Amino acid sequence: MFTGIITEVGRIRAIATKGDTRVTIACAMDPAKIAIGASIACSGVCLTVVDRGGAPGDSWFAVDVSGETIRRTAPAQWHEHAALNLEPALKLGDELGGHIVTGHVDAVGHVVSVDRIGGSWHVVVSAPQELAPYIAAKGSITVDGVSLTVNDLADQADGSCHFMLNIIPHTAEVTTLGTLAPGREVNLEIDVLARYLKRMQSLAAAS
Structure with a gap:
């Protein structure tokens, strides 16, 4: 679950297609606080972190994006250097500053x-x-x-x-x-x- 309040703008560093599409996104988050399996909304698309690295302020995380997800979302966001609005999943006790967002693009x-x-x-x-x-x-x-x-x-x-x-x-x-x-x-x-x-x-x- 998300709120639609963006924490930062990330940028796609690399895209590799082997079955699903592996997308690596550069960001400023602390990689130690990005859990493998965590959900991050990327321009409104809820995706699961499968890898991460770097250092605070210069980090990255990777997600696997299915062909179905790519077909049902704005195509311009799926290319290298594209900017993405990032929001980690809401934690219990966090302020609900926007509205309830599922991360499933309609x-x-x-x-x-x-x-x-x-x-x-x-x-x-x-x-x-x-x-x-x-x-x-x-x-x-x-x-x-x-x-x-x-x-x-x-x-x-x-x-x-x-x-x-x-x-x-x-x-x-x-x-x-x-x-x-x-x-x-x-x-x-x-x-x-x-x-x-x-x-x-x-x-x-x-x-």
Whole structure:
């Protein structure tokens, strides 16, 4: 379980494909505190640490990424030198500063527009039809692993929806969201509470 509050931005150091894809990610974590088998969300994708090394401030960890995971997530994140938003799994007693995030990407969306307004960025993201019923104004959504609040949304004729975000300067500086540009694909995870509410609504309508 995660919160969508990013602890640092890592960068892919190496990729090797032998069956699954072994991805080595450079970071600043203390490798002594990265347990083999631990979960780390990488731009919203929950992955399991299979190796680690280096020193605090100049460390790395490795994860194995299945072909299914690569197919269902934003393709641009799976190449050498790509920047990734990193968040270790939530520990008992940690502050829940964002919202409950599972690290399971529901779909890939794409950025429609990015406009600078004051010191912040106004970002519009297109979500596919299957996610549209789960997105609501003032609700939570995870974009590339970052917990965000939906400012507004507009349903589209094809069943998809465009939702609007406000990225404040701090968030832009400490995550990869400061580099968003039109056309870029992003990992989306809907609020887990919205998922259950939609299921309950479907059951109520069927009864």
